[in-house]
Amino acid sequence: MHTLLVASRKGLFVVQGRGTQWQIKSHHFAGDPVTQVLADPRDGAWYAALRMGHFGVKMRKSTDQGAHWAEVASPAFPAKPASGPLAADPTPWSVDMVWSLTPADPQRPGSLWAGCMPAGLFHSDDGGQHWTLNRPLWEEPRRLEWMGGGNDHPGMHSVLVDPRDPRHVRVAISCGGVWATRDGGQTWALSAHGMRADYLPAESVDDENTQDPHRMVQCAAHPDVLWVQHHCGIYRSVDGAAHWDALAAPLPSGFGFAVACDPVDPQRAWFVPAQADIQRYPVDGRMVVNRTTDGGATFQTCSEGLPQRDAYHLVYRHALELAPDRQTLAMASTTGGLWISPDGAQHWHCVSRDLPPVAAIGWVP
């Protein structure tokens, strides 16, 4: 039996099942937008990040598998300085959305990283009771060159902790490139060499600081292997994000938002293609998933069980996830669709076409 958390515009759904038998078991925070979820493998806690349009970001936590929820602290910026180099920062110093949540240290339950919009990185040592802004990255002068890229402000959508060393963290920002720290966040360096923003003027195409990775994931067993679905295509790194190699765009498209990869096999990953940045829906109205088993040299286009006509489903960057069994794959769409494959995308089963727009999904370990 698998349990999937589905973060939607109208609350959090808990979905359970296996194979082709799935059910929505419960609905939480009904009516409230949920932007991110985390089922923490260290202590079993569940976290949900809400984005209340009127009342701001709120965090909820459950320690009993969703039976009860309590409010915990939300990441919040400190007071913006009235003088100095950041006084004129045009970015509002107010968290608008929690976009990524991840355990910070496997040996310290309750330690968390939260990537937000605007693109601040926050840390908690106590299961979300308190959050602290990572100032070295926030106060990095080059941050002021980051762009919103479709949103009003840059956002940090991916935070990856190296399983070998919790001080080694890589973050990806739209549009602020990829940054890495090896000392727990005290110092940061750009790590997007090789990415190209083809839509920028020639002199800026290779600028690491303004790249638009849509989503970044790592192979847990081989953490030097990372994948990025970028605004301009697909990238893969085999040297821990020091360099990125552009992969030839698979058919039907190399554009998209989501990527999922196998935690054990560094050659295996999945993408959900959309037509183009100006046409963010499946190519020719046919919904497919691209799978590679050879590190991106070739792709198989999987469509069995997916709508193949007049389908306008878009899968957002956090809405494609591989279950711990490494075969069950789930994806959910902005149109309220939820599909689950028992066999690594070869076949798909539609769980629902009636959900609210889905922002993120997460498997319970």
Add this chain to the structure above:
Amino acid sequence: MVTVEFASSLRRHVDCPAQQVAPGSLRDVLRAALQAAPALSHYVLDDQGCVRKHVAVFVNRGLVHDRQRQAQQVHDGDQVLVAQALTGG
């Protein structure tokens, strides 16, 4: 005294009955009222202490536009209402 009320849309998250506080700037009045329910503060105010974009504050039925400084003087007998500003889909 000034009466500060929070609309039910806020109170469903954190309950706070109507508060009687001393007159002063709107900033001081709101903060005095929120002392009764500190958890409600970040529903009303953003990280920088400004009234959130989609929260409306009325003083005697007049909508307050100064979200940042909240400098408007609130006098003895005035009524302050804090509510959500917009609905959405």
